[in-house]
Amino acid sequence: MKIEALTKTDNIALRNDIISKIRNHINHKNLEPGEKLPSERMLSEKFGVSRSTIREAIQTLEFYGLLESIPQSGTFVAQLGVTALNGMITEILSLEEPDFKSLVETRILLELKTVRLAAQRRTEEQLIHLKQALDAYTEKVLLGEDAVQEDLLFHLAIAKASGNSSLNTLMLIITPEIITNFAKYHVCDDDQTFVGIEEHKAIYEAIKDREVQKSKELMKVHFKNLYKYCYNVDL
Amino acid sequence: MKIEALTKTDNIALRNDIISKIRNHINHKNLEPGEKLPSERMLSEKFGVSRSTIREAIQTLEFYGLLESIPQSGTFVAQLGVTALNGMITEILSLEEPDFKSLVETRILLELKTVRLAAQRRTEEQLIHLKQALDAYTEKVLLGEDAVQEDLLFHLAIAKASGNSSLNTLMLIITPEIITNFAKYHVCDDDQTFVGIEEHKAIYEAIKDREVQKSKELMKVHFKNLYKYCYNVDL
DNA sequence: TTAACCAATCTGGTAAACCAGTTTAATGTC
DNA sequence: GACATTAAACTGGTTTACCAGATTGGTTAA
Numbered sequence: 001m002k003i004e005a006l007t008k009t010d011n012i013a014l015r016n017d018i019i020s021k022i023r024n025h026i027n028h029k030n031l032e033p034g035e036k037l038p039s040e041r042m043l044s045e046k047f048g049v050s051r052s053t054i055r056e057a058i059q060t061l062e063f064y065g066l067l068e069s070i071p072q073s074g075t076f077v078a079q080l081g082v083t084a085l086n087g088m089i090t091e092i093l094s095l096e097e098p099d100f101k102s103l104v105e106t107r108i109l110l111e112l113k114t115v116r117l118a119a120q121r122r123t124e125e126q127l128i129h130l131k132q133a134l135d136a137y138t139e140k141v142l143l144g145e146d147a148v149q150e151d152l153l154f155h156l157a158i159a160k161a162s163g164n165s166s167l168n169t170l171m172l173i174i175t176p177e178i179i180t181n182f183a184k185y186h187v188c189d190d191d192q193t194f195v196g197i198e199e200h201k202a203i204y205e206a207i208k209d210r211e212v213q214k215s216k217e218l219m220k221v222h223f224k225n226l227y228k229y230c231y232n233v234d235l
Numbered sequence: 236m237k238i239e240a241l242t243k244t245d246n247i248a249l250r251n252d253i254i255s256k257i258r259n260h261i262n263h264k265n266l267e268p269g270e271k272l273p274s275e276r277m278l279s280e281k282f283g284v285s286r287s288t289i290r291e292a293i294q295t296l297e298f299y300g301l302l303e304s305i306p307q308s309g310t311f312v313a314q315l316g317v318t319a320l321n322g323m324i325t326e327i328l329s330l331e332e333p334d335f336k337s338l339v340e341t342r343i344l345l346e347l348k349t350v351r352l353a354a355q356r357r358t359e360e361q362l363i364h365l366k367q368a369l370d371a372y373t374e375k376v377l378l379g380e381d382a383v384q385e386d387l388l389f390h391l392a393i394a395k396a397s398g399n400s401s402l403n404t405l406m407l408i409i410t411p412e413i414i415t416n417f418a419k420y421h422v423c424d425d426d427q428t429f430v431g432i433e434e435h436k437a438i439y440e441a442i443k444d445r446e447v448q449k450s451k452e453l454m455k456v457h458f459k460n461l462y463k464y465c466y467n468v469d470l
Numbered sequence: 471t472t473a474a475c476c477a478a479t480c481t482g483g484t485a486a487a488c489c490a491g492t493t494t495a496a497t498g499t500c
Numbered sequence: 501g502a503c504a505t506t507a508a509a510c511t512g513g514t515t516t517a518c519c520a521g522a523t524t525g526g527t528t529a530a
Binding site: 011049050051052053070071072073074 | 513514515516520521522523
């Protein structure tokens with residue numbers, strides 16, 4: 001088991017090492033925004049690793065919007081200068097796994113915003129989608145089954161209805177980790193879920209009626225138990 | 236130029252297609268949390284593409300925490316059930332490029348939180364780092380040079396000082412796109428930056444003195460122009 | 471001199487072969 | 501028949517080879 005973990009860690013360490021070397025190269029050559037990086041083959045040779053490894057590192061930096069690969073042409077640095085690039089890569093390399101408390105804290109922040117925006121901006125189509133998610137959740141709970149997934153999907157539907165693509169993306173990024181931790185710590189084993197039905201329904205109604213402030217207050221109540229629970233248990 | 240874009244789009248389309256097919260497979264086989272996906276070779280053959288393509292798709296899903304690859308063992312679905320997985324992949328596939336307004340809206344939300352947390356939790360070491368970032372920014376402005384990068388690095392330092400790894404990660408994700416859009420729309424060409432020095436300095440002092448509410452108010456002021464500017468220009 | 475064209479070269483993307491652990495199942499022993 | 505052993509098959513990771521489009525530099529025709 002520990003060998004597996006070590007191997008996995010090694011892989012990440014290797015990729016981070018390459019990312020670091022790419023950063024050094026950009027610094028050393030003072031690559032300006034839009035300039036071209038050496039080809040994958042060159043970097044591969046220069047760093048003594050295979051193209052796959054280089055490509056993985058580039059893909060990671062591409063995800064953060066620091067590089068952009070164009071087929072049959074090259075890999076280019078984004079429209080941000082050496083300083084920002086350097087600082088950001090350093091930060092990315094030092095990123096740590098988010099702890100449960102951070103996740104919950106962030107989720108609450110994001111959702112108190114998405115629910116307000118949803119109440120303001122939701123379209124009829126999004127409202128239907130919300131209703132479907134709500135019904136799926138309710139049905140699951142009434143069957144006495146675990147409904148964590150349907151719960152989170154309803155919240156994701158709210159994020160989508162917020163009309164803010166950025167917030168929607170961020171919610172998608174943190175949600176799986178939230179669910180995983182819920183499962184790990186058995187946060188949702190108790191029968192609070194019946195209360196959850198009413199709370200969800202109320203939030204839905206508020207969004208439907210475009211009651212911005214009320215929707216936020218309802219969400220706050222909805223999160224109160226969770227917030228308290230997590231801080232008591234984990235802090 | 237448009238051919239380049241098309242090629243790029245095709246690549247993304249291909250990867251998304253594979254992701255979609257993986258989702259279908261998981262649905263069809265009703266893979267429970269922790270269960271193993273078919274090997275990359277099997278999927279490669281099943282979908283009629285190479286392992287590289289499969290691996291890229293898996294890597295994307297790994298980033299969102301939906302799958303996990305373990306060397307010499309297999310790829311496993313995360314600790315979330317079919318329903319959540321299905322819903323999330325659907326959402327991921329339909330993700331759209333964030334617009335500038337969404338980015339700004341999100342940034343303001345995140346930073347009004349990070350600055351408060353930083354004022355509460357910052358360590359002495361983080362304070363030093365903040366000071367360095369502030370000085371770098373000030374120096375650049377006084378030289379009359381463009382200081383967008385140093386500006387954002389200061390804000391990232393605040394995010395790091397918030398002690399919330401999750402918020403820090405999210406800030407890192409949206410920052411490059413913010414900078415890119417700043418450059419594209421020439422938001423920061425005017426000499427507002429001299430005002431920026433004072434505002435940054437004030438925020439730093441508030442964090443230093445652990446004045447939570449004040450730090451938030453100062454950040455609000457700092458963002459007021461930007462918020463207004465963006466909405467006026469882009470909306 | 472200039473502009474158009476063409477072929478050699480270079481690019482990222484894709485596919486196929488290879489590697490080192492892991493898993494599994496068959497085989498041999500007690 | 502139960503268990504230990506061992507070898508073959510299977511895994512994700514890595515390396516190498518190949519592809520088609522883009523770039524580039526020189527050559528040629530106007």
